[in-house]
Amino acid sequence: MLGAGLEDEARDLLQSLLERAPLSRRARELLARLGGNGEVQEHVGTSTADVAEDVASLLAEDAESPxxxxxxxxxxxxxxxxxxxxxxxxxxxxxxxxxxxxxxxxxxxxxxxxxxxxxxxxxxxxxxxxxxARGLAAANLKYEIGAAYERLDDAERALEWFAACGQEEPDHRDVQARIRSVRGRVRNDAARNTGNLPSSSRKNKISYL
Incomplete structure (x- = not known):
């Protein structure tokens, strides 16, 4: 058994750590090795000193990590x-x-x-x-903004942000392929919209039939 009162302190410290990092496997394992009454569970090669040392080591790592x-x-x-x-x-x-x-x-x-x-x-x-954000981080954020606008089917804004990414980091991910793809969509959209507009000849044409 750990020294008087130390078992409760060790358990409290481990539980406090788990509140900050609930997925910490090591903290859970150490807590499991402390019995419900504070006694170290019997495992081959396990001793009270081992558990105390492991708890101290884990807490030291926690103190060093923000x-x-x-x-x-x-x-x-x-x-x-x-x-x-x-x-x-x-x-x-x-x-x-x-x-x-x-x-x-x-x-x-x-x-x-x-x-x-x-x-x-x-x-x-x-x-x-x-x-x-600067450098590669900024380029990646611009890329992500472009990809998000592409998801919204806003090809013009997507092209704007992909182009901004490409200017900063020409080889970033697949930005050049994205630029070509979205640019094609912008051109197709523009052509489609122009084709839907009535021409002046159609406006002025009078049918005598």
Whole structure:
């Protein structure tokens, strides 16, 4: 058994860590190794000292990792599981920490688009751009905005943003192919609209039949 009172302290610390990182497998395993009465469960090669050392090691790692990293990682896991509302909550929490703001905003945008809130997703991408995204990060946000407008069947705006991405990073993903594809759609739409307009000759033509 751990020293008097230490078993409860270890359990409380692990439960506190799990509140911040509920998917932490290691924390759950350590908590399971502490019995309901605080005793270390009997496993081959397991001792009280081993559990105490593992708990201390895990807590040290937690202290070195910013809370935003836990929240961001949780957001990624929730999105993979399709738990989009939970993912958005975690990414928004992570966005409050400098250094994770832009990536978190981008991920909120992706989650909103996954939920069908494409315009709100675009707004998140634009906010991230306005808060200092540079270089490859900026190019990727422009690409994502273009892709979102393409989903909305707004070919003109999609072309505008794909072109902006291509100017910044010409080889980014498949942006050149996207530009060619969307540009063709814009031209076809323009031709179709022009063809639907009545010509001046048709307007002025009078039938005497």
């Amino acid at each position: 809370a935003s990293e836990h929240r961001y990682d949780q957001g990624l896991m929730y999105r993979e599981l399709g738990m989009l509302d939970d993912a958005i909550r975690e990414f928004r929490a992570a966005a409050r920490t400098p250094g994770r703001e832009l990536a978190s905003l981008e991920m909120v945008g992706h989650c909103l688009i996954d939920l069908g809130e494409v315009k709100k997703g675009i707004e998140c991408f634009r906010i991230a751009l306005g808060r200092g």
